[in-house]
Amino acid sequence: MPEKHYHVCPRNCYDTCSIISTTVNGVLVSIEGNPAHDYTKGKLCPKAMNDIQKVYNPSRIRYPMRQRQRFSGNWERMSWDEALDMIAQKIIDSKKHDGNTLSLALNKYSGNFGALHNAMEWLFSGMGPTTRAVGSPCWSAGVDAQTYDFGKFFCSEPREMGHAKLLWLWGVNPAWTAVHQMPIIFDAMDRGSKVICFDTYLSDTAARSHRFIQVKPGTDGLLALAMCKVLCEENLMDDKLYDYTLGLVEFIDYLTNSIDLTEAAEITGVKAEIIRELAIEYGQTCPACIWVGFGLQRYTNGGQTLRAIDALGALAGHIGEKGGGVHYGHFETWKFAGAGLPEQQNRQLNINRFAREALACDKPPLRVLWLSGRNPLAQDADLKHWHRLIQQLELIVINDLFLTKSAQAADIFLPATTHYEHWDLNSSYWHYWVGINEPAINPVGEAKSDLEIAWNLSAKLNRFEKGSCSFPTSGSERETALKQLGPDMLRMLGLNTPEEILDRPIKAKFPPTAWENHEFVTPSKRYEFQSSRALAAGLPALPVFEPALLPSKETPLRLLTPHHSMMINSQSYQDALSDYYDLYINPRLLENYGLKIGETAEIWNEYASLQVKVKVDMSLPEDVVIIYQQAIEQRAQARNALLNSNLSDMGDVAAGGKGLAINETFVSLRKLTPSERSF
Amino acid sequence: MLKQIGFILDANRCLGCGACLKACQINHNLPPTLTWRTIRKIEDESSDGKRRFYLSSACNHCANPECMRVCPSGAYSKRRDGIVVHNSSKCMGCKSCVASCPFSVPKIHPETGKATKCLLCYDRLDLGMTPYCVKACPTRALLCQEIHSISLDQLIRLTAPLPGLRLTNPSVYYKEPRRLNY
Amino acid sequence: MGTMEWPLVLFTVLGETAIGIIFVLWWLDRAEVDPIFYKKAALLSGLLLALALIASLFHLGRPEYAYRAVSHLSTSWLSREILCFLFAAVAWLYFYSQVRQPKGKRRLAAGITSTFGLLGIFSSSMIYVLPRVPAWDSVQTPLFFLLTTGLLGGLTCLVLGRKTLKLSQLQELLLIVFTCVLVSILSFAIYLSMLNTAGMEGMSTVQFLLASPLFWLRVVANWLLPLILLVTYFSKQKTINANLVIMLFIACSIGELLGRALFYLSAVGISITALK
Known part of the structure; x- marks a missing residue:
């Protein structure tokens, strides 16, 4: 007789899907999404679809x-x-x-x-x-930034994004990293909402948007501050800001004195008239929502970037607005x-x-x-x-x-x-669901x-x-899992006993709009443009622009290493392993370095060198190259050899430590002679 | 008019994620080297702007299938609902269909040596369910419908450069992807 | 590009040669023909036909199901081809039984066999007249297959009968061969120039051919060399030299095999990818 079990996809991923498995005679035969989950809606991404093959994979290690x-x-x-x-x-x-x-x-x-x-x-x-x-290699600077601004790191229920009339996807590529958000965005588009994507390159999400704004890496904070300035100039600020924010005057002073639109246009690569146009549209449209990805805070100025974007949301009055807000992530259901x-x-x-x-x-x-x-x-x-x-x-x-x-x-x-062989309890850092994970089969x-x-x-x-x-x-795994639901969690989920979660995944009973009624949990209980906690941590009290590191003469190219749709960090769901990485570059670089598409070249910096195959992406700036996350053969050199541990500006207060400024990795590119090529 | 079931893909919603392809491959027990679906990335640029989109496609279940015309053993047939079915037990692996299909749909199964292609999950349709690919699509970009029952004027098809090929009359429609302001 | 289809190259070229031989025998039989030559040629045609049919099986993914191939005569040229070739094979048995009888109706039998055979060759060429493949989708394909039939059928008989056939018969055969070579050259030139305007796929076939050393080898073996030899011969009109016949046979056999291999190799199918 086939048996069904509940699982939660435990990968470090926004979507954290609810899964139902089918086993026959103790063998896992199929998995499918749980239709009762209002976020993942019974759909799985192709990574999860490979699970059965992963569980029984011959190369899986079965013994100590x-x-x-x-x-x-x-x-x-x-x-x-x-x-x-x-x-x-x-x-x-x-x-x-x-x-x-x-x-x-x-x-x-x-x-x-x-x-x-x-x-x-x-x-x-x-x-x-x-x-x-x-700490975390992932999101620390942004977590702290939102903690300074709102008092804690929290965002609206992701389906609320569907109410937005204007949707800004800023440095986030859900088409690859959060597919379940895409139908919500598409449905909003079908209802007439406008979607604009801000990124350093034309991601698949940008390609599905109405408009793409290409921002130079590490300058998103300045772009947000320049738009803040436009909101002030055009008098598009929320007129109730004095009731619920702190440091507005100081912030406006900073904008007036230190932010120049022409200069911002030059640094960010976004024309001044476009900055103005975007800011006005954002200021005039309600509700307008921003979703900020993790990539843009992986810079030495990453925390400031997020604080600047939060400030833009606050200034326009979109914080606490149904269908508005600045989405980043949350940790509320992980208690x-x-x-x-x-x-x-x-x-x-x-x-x-x-x-x-x-x-x-x-x-x-x-x-x-x-x-x-x-x-x-x-x-x-x-x-x-x-x-x-x-x-x-x-x-x-x-x-x-x-x-x-x-x-x-x-x-x-x-x-x-x-996660098909043990008990567990899983939450998402994006949606509000918490689910039990049951074992479906005996350990392999x-x-x-x-x-x-x-x-x-x-x-x-x-x-x-x-x-x-x-x-x-010793103990019982099931009991230990259930015990993770202490009184706080039970209240949050509206449960009387932990056992109730065995029946189905449960969504936390939060109001769907974050910071509704502007009840912030900062020391001042207000939205803090000016944060005393930031000051105490040795940071500027206001969100300010601090330049990120720039490429040098020796290493003129910024190496970005974004997530791939078939990878979760080093966990691969690709069908075949390659011996090498593909390096995506602007066609002009190809010319400058005398390279051909598919040719083996070398990138290097003071930490390592790496042979790569060159591919072309028309949308890349000339000083940015990309290696996507990709699984390669074990014997090959992994791309992280090129990384140095530059830290982001924030992360100590709420995230346990500063984050990694991974997007400030710089390399040089070189054509190789045929005898130097190893593939 | 005869009934004709076909796929409809909204190219504005397709992420090229491969969920359809994978669901098809897993549920039809296809070997790792064989897929009934393919996903192509298409980029073009015109004065109206740039476009980059994905086309997930399987068998077009043509109104006048070339595969059916050329097959010497009568392995292909068209059901009353328009689905082009390949009956593997009649196939002898002569590859005529492989050579003649203008959409490169039929492929030779590496294990059986016979042709194989998407059957639009007709067995599931008969039970009132949707094909595996449609069920798996996370963005609802892929649908399966009786195509004469919907308005087709906003939809487009894969179109052959030669008039002779257009005669196959494919039954898969696409919602044209918009261009990007960039 | 297409693929190297050895089974199909052998099947078509050998099959066409076999039918060509029988057709030529029927043609020559208007007048008296050396019986030993006739018997040898008839036997060889049967051998080649058998080899061709065996080779064709290697093309199938599942040869054990080959019998199913005749079940779709209504639209499938492949079904028709196989049926015709099967009839031709049966007819050949009848033909050979008549050849062995002193007073057999060999001319009638040769006529029946070559009719089925020519229908088979025509069907076989029509398999490739696919809208999808511009390199194949023209009158050149049936013409090419039929020219092979005439050329190799004629040459094989020339080789077999070089010592025993009458001079007039040999000259008649040489004229057939000459005509085939000429038509082949002219039609191919027209075909290439038309193909070059038949869209991307057609152009890439032309480019492939022009860049392939095999194609230039074919140009020499199939067209230039035979043309030179034949023009030289017809301008002098001496007795027929056995070496000339053998050289022509070898050159044209190589040329036709290459031509057929290139026919498969250079095929570029249209894959419809554009939305409209």
Whole structure:
């Protein structure tokens, strides 16, 4: 008899789809979207459609393994008992040697965003104060910016965007990264709404819009401020601003004195008359909504950019407006109960400079590193530091589904379960739904969920040394998942008991419009153009324009690395792996460098060099090149070798640490002689 | 007029995401190298502006199918609802249809050596369901309809450069993509 | 570009040669023909026909279902082709039985066989007259197939009968060959120039041909060399030299095989992609 189960797609993705699986005799046979979900509406993206093939993929690792020598690929199967013995022994030894547990490090992020994937965090908290990767490689600057402006990081229910008469998609490419938002946008277009896309290149979303405004990278904040100035000049500001904002006069002063439209036009690449036209349209249209993507805050001025766009929304009176607002994301439905362990005095390392900061640690130095839901060797900046850190580490453990690039550095590989094999609880950072994830099949091979691994290792630790880990040694996965719905979450979801979520996914009972009635949660309870918290964090109190880094003579090209529609960071859903990356460039660059389409060329900077195949994108500026996220063969050099860990301006207040200014990576391009080409 | 079921694709809504293609491939158990659907990216520019869009297409279920005309074994037939069906048990893999279809639709299945193509999920239609591709489309860009029941004047078709080819009379219509102000 | 279709190249060229031989035998049979030559030629035609039919099976993805091929005579030229060739094969058996009988009705049988055969060749050429493929979609295709029939049928008989046929018969055959070569050259020139104006696909076929060394080899083997040899021969009108016949046969066989291979290789199908 076929059986049905609920799942939630746990990828680091806006849409966080509700999935229903069908199993026959314990085998997963099909998956489909859950039609009862009002955001994903029973549709799945092609990434998720590959799930069954992923679950039963022959290259999935089914047993714990040990690598005799790092990067050798000589993996030997071992039993869970042996693997956990080795890890536990190393932990106990390190603790004995140092007299504390700070040499034990955990680097965990978004490989699976389920609440129970915090189990590794819980395990480490149970051992004592340890070293942790904190912050986010993704959205930190924007999170802090909205925290300064609104008091917390929150946005309207995404379907509300459908009410907008004017929709600005700013540095966001939902056609590739949030397909379920597109029908909402298209329906609005069908009803006569106008959609304008702002980006540095003609994305697929821009191609589906009415109008495309090409902005030079890192100058979006200035563009927003210039439009703010137009709103002032044209007297298109909300006349109630004095009732609910703080620092309006100071902000207008700043605009009057420091922002010049002609200069802004030159810097942003958007003509002054177009800036004026856009601002007037935005000021006159109600409701008008802005959706800001994550890419434009991955600059050293990224936080300011978001504050400037927020200010534009506020000035025009679109904040708190039904169908208006400035959408970015939210974290309101992620208030999981956790494991109830005491807060530890952890040694916190910014996830974006983890290797760099880890190498600087002594007393004690890092000895053990656990990678969970992470693939830093294919994703992180500072790769040279990573390789030095790897040499220093005495034990590297990774739990994952496949032998990733980072697994090549590990000593022990622990096979993880997919979301078809374990209990979990998942929320979205975009829509308001929370759903339970049930296991549909038994774990493939000897794979174990993160929670089970954490229990088993805690049991080992306590067997070796009683009291060495306060995390439970066993339990029920289902109960643990349900327990994540504490009183706050239950109230938010309108549930009496956690068990009610077993029946269906639930949407949080928030008012659909964020900041309705202008009830902000800043220290002043107003929208803060002028933020004392920003000032206290060493930042300008007002949203101001600070230039982003520009290409230099040696490295004249800005390398952008946007998400691909078939990738989630290093997780690939592409059908075939390539040996190389494609580099998209403006046709004029092709001419300047004497290159042909499809020719192998080299890009390099002070950190690394990389051979790529050249392709053409007519819409790219001449100083911007693109490598999309793309899975390549393991032996090939990954593109993150070119990254340096420049940090964004904000992230410390609400996001746990500053973000990565990944869009300030600069490279040089070179034609290769046939003998230099490796493909 | 005879009944004719066909696809209708709103090129303004198609993201080229591949959900249709994947859903078709998975549910029809096609091998990884074979798809019944193809997605093409099209870019053009005129004085009215630039266009970049995707065309997801499968069999056109032509009113006068070339495949059916040339097939020596009568493997092709047209149902009363206009769906062009390929009966694999009659096929001997002579590739006549592959050579003659102006839309490059029939392909040789790598495992059976026979021709194979989109059957518009007629078995699902018979049960009142929509084809897998239509069901999967996240933006509702792809629809399946009785084409004589709708107004076709706003819709366009893939059009052959030669008059002889137009005679196949494809039953798939597209909503023309707008041009971008850029 | 199209693909190299060896099974089809062999099937068509060998089949056409076989039918050509039978047709020429029927033609020569107006007057007295050397019986040994006749028997040899008849046997060879059967052999070639059998080889051709076997080769055709290799084109099929599922040759075991070849019998289904005759079930769509109403519109499919491929069905008609196969039916005609099957009838031609049966007719050949009858033809050969008559050849072996001293007083057999061999002329009638040759006529029946070559009629089915020529219908088969015509059908076989019509398979390729597809609106989708400008390189094929013209009168040149049936003409090309029929010219191969005449040229290789005539040349094979010339080679077999070079010592035993009468001079007048040999001259008659050489005239057939000469006519075929001339028509072939002229029609191909017209075809190429027309194809070059038949849209992108036609032009790319022309470009492919002109850039292909195989095509130029064909120009020499199929047209130039035979033309020179034949013009030289007809201007001198001496006795027929056996070497001339053999050289013509080899050159034209190579030329026709190349021509057929290029016929498949240079086909560019229109793939309709434009919206209107």
